[in-house]
Amino acid sequence: MSLIQASGLTVSLGGGPPVLDRVSLSLDPGELLGLLGPNGAGKSTLLRALAHVYPPDAGQVSLDGLPLRWMGPGERARRIGYLPQAAECHWSLPSEQVVALGRLPYRQAWEGLGPGDWEVVERAMGETDTLDFIGRPVDALSVGERARVLLARAIAGEPQLLLTDEPVAGLDPAHQLEVMGLLRRLAGGGMAVVAVLHDLGLAARYCSRLALLHRGRLVAQGSSEEVLSAERLSTCFRVRVRRIDSPDGPIVVPVEALGRP
């Protein structure tokens, strides 16, 4: 049985058409699932439903066979790491304190962090290449540096399932590749990772599986060849892509915007 099983997830806001329409998917440890789709397809909503941040109107998500809504909030928080889009930190905390916030689900009310916690924090910062930022206030970092610190926070929670919404937005090419590589490594280490991505090329190269959302429906799941077919891309993204197989992995590049159907 898969680690994560989501079935029939439906979310509707107000009286309009559902933002998510009976989406079902499953994920095993070790998989890096790329969640793709045009703007407004419902990707962030799906991520929030998987994280149980905003529970869905219908359907359920189970982790290890246990439905999320039956789990206590603390256990959910320990098992699932969630990193929203354009995440930020409102106060000028030192970077290591931001990462340490990831340990909150492991701390009781008045406890501080123990040495074990700080080891995890250090490790998370090491993996995200943010150790240099220790002691520096997080708002003094660049956008990309800050994004890595916030990713470190999510990793510091030692989750079984990591859900990240556009983890590479705003990063320079080097860091984009590094973060995608990190996500792949984390998956390789036994985590299940879902990443919402806009860059088709990165998705094709790094993700073990892709899922395509269009108007709230899951229209395709599988390998990059299956999901990123020409007709899918023209329908959902209204682009024509060029696909090249290279020693570095498949390269998928949008080359032409297509008109309205």
Add this chain to the structure above:
Amino acid sequence: MILGIWVLAGLPGIAGAAVTAPPRHIVSINLCTDALLLALVPRSRIAALSHLATDPRLSPVVALARGIPQVHGAAEEVLALDPDLVVAGRYTTRETVLLLRRLGIDVVELGLPTSMNDVRRQIREFAQWVGEPGRGERVVAALDARLSAAAPDPGTPRPLAAIYGPNGYTAGPRTLEGAVLRAAGYANLAGRAGIETWGWLPLEGLLRGRPQLLVFEETGHAPDLAHRVLAHPALVRVQRSIAVASVPGRLWSCAGPWVGEVVQRLARLRQEGPVQGRGR
């Protein structure tokens, strides 16, 4: 019309003018002048009093004032009554007084008394204005009789008294209340604390002054913050060991014969025992 003739006859329309014939339609637009009017003038010559005259909280002459028409003090109301004299206080609305004078009406103003001499002078002056000098003298004489009965023996030490009202208000020597206290034979804590007229005496200051008589001004019982300090536990406790008197505020806010009553009451506390002067 008649008004105009009086004005043309050379009466200056300002305070202090003596009228040749006693005025017969007097309108009062001030509480203290209401009270003096009732004390000195037959009711038939009073055209109207201020609406405060029958306010039981404020007026020393509530019973006497019943049955006499009232005004709220607006110039229109006063004009409608066609008075030959209007009596007001120095702190009555300036606009109203000026307007009435401009319209040729005789307006006289009573000041704020700050000593017993002021009280006597006001009674006499007012009596002149309303054409009842004889009656004025009689009222002053009665007041003097009460005052001398209340006066302390010279050479005996004066016990210390403090007036305490809502919001910790106290009255110093240069106020009517202070004058009453002095006439009744007491020394005034407010004066010792440097408060000459009216002022705020913090509770601690009151206690540290160790008065022998606490005089509360009674001003009615609607709930508010001002009265909270009067119910403070420290004050309540202190009242177990000193004499306490309660004086209705209306009895000493205006100059008049009723002031003598208060003086006598307070003096009796000293003369008959509860308050003894200590060697100070």
Add this chain to the structure above:
Amino acid sequence: MVWPFLVLGGLTVVLFALSLATGPRGAPGAAVPDLRHDPELLRLILVQIRLPRALLGVMVGATLGLSGAVLQGFLRNPLAEPGLLGASSSAALGAVIALYFGLSALFPAALPLAGIAGSALGLMLVILLARGSGSILTLILAGVAVNALAGALTALALNLAPSPYAAMEIVFWLLGSLADRSLEDVGIATPFMLAGWFLLLRLGRGLDALSLGEETARSLGFDIPRLRLEMVLGVGLSVGAAVAVAGSIGFVGLVVPHLLRPLVGHRPGLLLPASALGGAALTLAADLAVRWFSAGQELKLGVVTALVGAPFFLYLLVRMRRVGPA
């Protein structure tokens, strides 16, 4: 991270002792016997007059500091405080209705309870009005609206009140005072303030998590709607009771968390107890200033805190405009 607390705690203790040792100005001068020779009077003054004043200085100050820190942490906005957000003025409205229309004469706890009801309602209204928008402007405007409404209704209530003193007493409700409070005042307000503190101090972890935004905080296991409810109740209870006995004292909740934030590493959770201590210290200091500088009339406590706080507020606004919209 312990030393700021030690310093703040020590400062509070020293100011408390100074407060007990200070009388009001205008106390009788030459004719007053030395209090040392009259232990009973000394005890009366210390216990019945100065002690309640000092105690309320600590408790009201701690309440204001703590509430300010909680509001700033929850709203992720350094310009939040109970005064600006209408919690104080709504509390004053409740208290005025209870006091001047005889309810508190029926049973004394009606006064703080009415203050609490007013405070909670006012705060809920502001939060509702500013919902969704995280901008400072919307929040402040919502606070202005509620303050204006509460202020107008308070003035109306005082005008309609039976007592002739009522209309003048609006100064107390707008500016606050600790003068001549009694142990009874301490007694009716303390249980509610403590209850409020209990609710508020537990919110530290949640506020830390909220640094990362509401969604992340939810994913970390925090129930944000419940946090908001506990915050409204906690602020309502403590600020409501404080205002009911001391009037509305502004700016403490704004200035203290702001000054102390760098000392606790900007961590919202640690800022809570620090702001409580800081608020107590600031209020005691302001109350000392009131007594040293009072001339004829009593100088209201809120005047001193406003003289410190309003320029500070302006400085914050100017600095924010220069840095750019948050």
